Amino acid sequence: MPSxxxxxxxxxxxLRTCVAEPENPSGRVCVLLSxxxxxxxxxxxxxGELTGRGFTVAAFDWRGQGGSERALADPLKCHVGDFSEFDDDLNSFMAAVVAKLSPSPxxxxxxxGSHLALRALHDHPDWFRAAVLVAPMIAVSTRGYPGWLTRIITGLHSGFGKSGEFAWGMERRDPHQITFERQLCTSDAARFERTQAILRAEPDIRLAGPTWGxxxxxxxxxxxxxxxxxxxAIKTPTLIVGAGKDRIVLIEATRRFAARLPHGRYIELAESEHEILMEQDAIRDRFWTAFDAFVADAEATSSARSAR
Known part of the structure; x- marks a missing residue:
């Protein structure tokens, strides 16, 4: 059971943290970032799928999310002042939890989480042996509005003291009001409902949408x-997995970024919506096949280097 x-x-x-141990430990550790x-x-x-592969899993809730401390008085607002605050979260988690488990997870x-992992791979190249980044937030969809316009509007609201207010329409993203038909993240109704059931049972961990800040x-x-x-500048072996039907992040930006990585690989799951790990079985099976092959190759390469 997770601890x-x-x-x-x-x-x-x-910050709320979690460590899950496998029944048959392999000595391998996976840091899971949501x-x-x-x-x-x-x-x-x-x-469960990671521990079934022998991984000890270390996870946590970013500030302002899940069971971690909220940034604002309204617990439904997703807010941060700067992404360096998230960097501090990950740095603290690596030092307090992960360092006790493995020197090279x-x-x-x-x-x-993939975006923040990329920041860590750039700034701390010795933290991770390898990285698997799913639907990374490289560039986001503006739902038909020109990107330059949304950037200006966001800057104006933040500059005029409204950084802590919901962006337009985001208060309506309370998960208790979202149906499967309205959501944009998965084509798997059962897995969507599973998440909704968790939030109905534990309403205090839910969030609506982001603030202007x-x-x-x-x-x-x-x-x-x-x-x-x-x-x-990112030298860590990295597998980026794109979702072909992504409506949250821009898949073309993901492809371009992946092509720039010196030790990057890219695969695209054409039928997947944004949340690949919450998708239908056929899509998830393809993800795990790619994951297993990449991890095996990364571990073999690491072992060969250590033997020299």
Whole structure:
């Protein structure tokens, strides 16, 4: 059974953590990083699949999400002042939890978690042996509005003291009001309902949509990641998995970024919506086949280097 605990981030924020041990340990550790508005319990199936492969799994809820401390008084607002705050979360988690488990874990991450993993791979090249990044947040869909316009609107709201307010329409993204037909993330109704059931049972861990401040912080980080030399500086073996029907992040931006990675591989699951790990079995089976092959290759390469 997973073991839950709490740690304190560098700036004092309280973060909820989880470690799940396999029945047959292999000595391998996987750091699991979730996306925006997500929470540890949503990944119960994924954690079981990882422990079934012999991995010890270490996960946590980012600040403002799940069971971690909220940033604002309204617990439904997804807010951060700058993505460096998320960096602090991951740094604190690596030091307090992961360092006790392994000096060279794997990282598996989704969406915003993949974006933050890329920041870590860039700034801390010795943290992870290899990375599997699912539907990374390289660039986001603006739902038909020009990107330059949404960027200006976001900057104006943040600049005029409205960074803590919901972006337009985001308060209506309370999961208690979202139906399978309205959501944009998965084609698997049963897995969508499983997540909804968790949130009905534990309503305090749910979030609606982001604030203007969160979106502005995301734009700053995405712009930095798009600069020449950023992707090229990431030397960790990395598998990026794109979702061909993604309506949350822009798949073409994902393809371009993956092509710039010196040790990157890219595969695309054509029939998948954004949440590949929450998709239908046929899609997930293809993901796990690619995951297993990549991890085996990365471990063989690492072992060969160690033997020299």
């Amino acid at each position: 839950f605990d709490f740690i304190t981030a560098g700036d004092g924020r309280r 996306g925006q508005t997500e929470f540890i319990e949503k990944y119960g199936e994924v954690i 794997l990282v598996l991450a989704h969406s915003m 969160w979106i502005e912080a995301a734009y700053r980080s995405m712009n930095a990641m798009a600069r020449p030399g950023y992707a090229e």
